[in-house]
Amino acid sequence: MVTDNSLHGSTQELLVIVSQGQSRSPEKRALEESIAAMSVTLPNTSCLVVPHLYDLGNDSLTLEKLRSWSGPIVLLSWLFDRAAFWVLDRHGVRGQSGEVQLLNPDLVSDDEDDDESVEDRIDEKADERVANIATRPSRSIYSIDLRSSMVVADYEQEFRRILSLEQIDAPKRDVLSLDRFLNPTNTTALARDGSGTLETLNKSDVTLTQLGIVPLRVDEHPTRRWYPVIDYSRCTNCMECIDFCLFGVYGVDRAETILVEQPDNCRKGCPACSRVCPENAIMFPQHKTPAIAGAPIDAGGFKIDLSKLFGAPDRDEDPVAAAARERNEQLILAGRAAVEMPTGVATSKGAQQADISESTVPAKARDALDSLIDELDALDL
């Protein structure tokens, strides 16, 4: 019997994870579904549609499935690709960040030379980066921001490129055909049953899902969470965050490496520790400021920001002052006493943080421009 539909990945197959957004946007939902349906028509590709990855808790069924997969992964989410990669890493699904060509157009620098110089730059702290000390498995995880494109064909092209890169693009398993389904003859289609004994089954026991011909789904409805996510390719284990946070979110593992030990102690909406991190290694994937949510520095927003109109105070703070204010707001909300600004703040290092501020607003995408103009039209200005 095929009763076990957990994932038994091999390096011969690609798993496409579609992390559903929290937003009710019909366009976003439709894109998720179209990509999932397309991906399972590709050779050697399975698809798992999961709830918003960031919200999943440790006991999540989804994560249990994902941890059992050892092959390459394409991760699709409505988060910045770097944030999504490290959310998955935090959940114990680890690998090397695979190079993605389908990028969020809002975040692509026009200046090619600039890109190269960044890549060529020698990382003087390479020896201190946690990910270089505690190395991750060699399989690749290709994280793609779903805001990159609303066109399914763009994703198909990217998936095919990745299949080719992984050298698993040979069509071992074809596009769904009734004949193939009723008479499974190849071995890769057996990957989902894990026992390799599909031939002995009564055909009526075999579902399309078990054959990997339709996307697998996890019926799970997590509640919303808020916690920091550490990019260990940047983190140098300097401990600024554990000193700064007064809510006990951070801890260290047995190797004395920093980790987000009590994520649910984190104060919802508060991004203060991310502002004091000297390496910009701490992300809050849901924060509205792109630089805090894991975007490259200077990335723009994607929509009109109405915060000023809806009452956001005018503030001209440096990141250290902002962090101290945010922490105090949370202390007061928690019924505790506010603290003097210098507590746990290394002002010299923090001052290097000038790039992370609320002023990273101006958008610069074709899409954003289009919608802004729609907006202007709609408002009849």
Next chain:
Amino acid sequence: MSESLTFMMGEFAAEFPCDRLYARNHMWAMPLAEKVFRFGFSAYAVRLLQDVYFIDFDVAVDTNLSSRQEFGSIESKKAESGLYAPISGHVVRVNDQLLEDPSCINIDKYGEGWLMEMQGEPDELLSPTAYLEHLVKAWDVAQRTIKGQANSVESDEE
């Protein structure tokens, strides 16, 4: 429906019922009890937002907020914003129904689409008439803000 006032946003007629007060940050405030108010987005705010796809609250009941303190975020088809406390006070209830289906804000902004309830002093709240006067000025600022963001996009593109 009780009496209401109308403000023209371009061609769009935004309606403001007179059975409640209003905050400068475009929320209505329905008095529920002594110094307890239910807040929601006014027609003006909802028109700027258009279809709401996502809302999140950073604040739990039984906590205190100061005026204009951020307590959540909202995302719509066209825009995004933080949510800012309309007055200083104590949070009594938040409308958790919106987490699952924020479209209530569009469908029934003055009823089921309410955001939260707070206990606090009403000093900062405006009468419907005073709110409409505030809108005349606010509408100028809104147009400039939206145009300003659009212009910065255009100049970046060049």
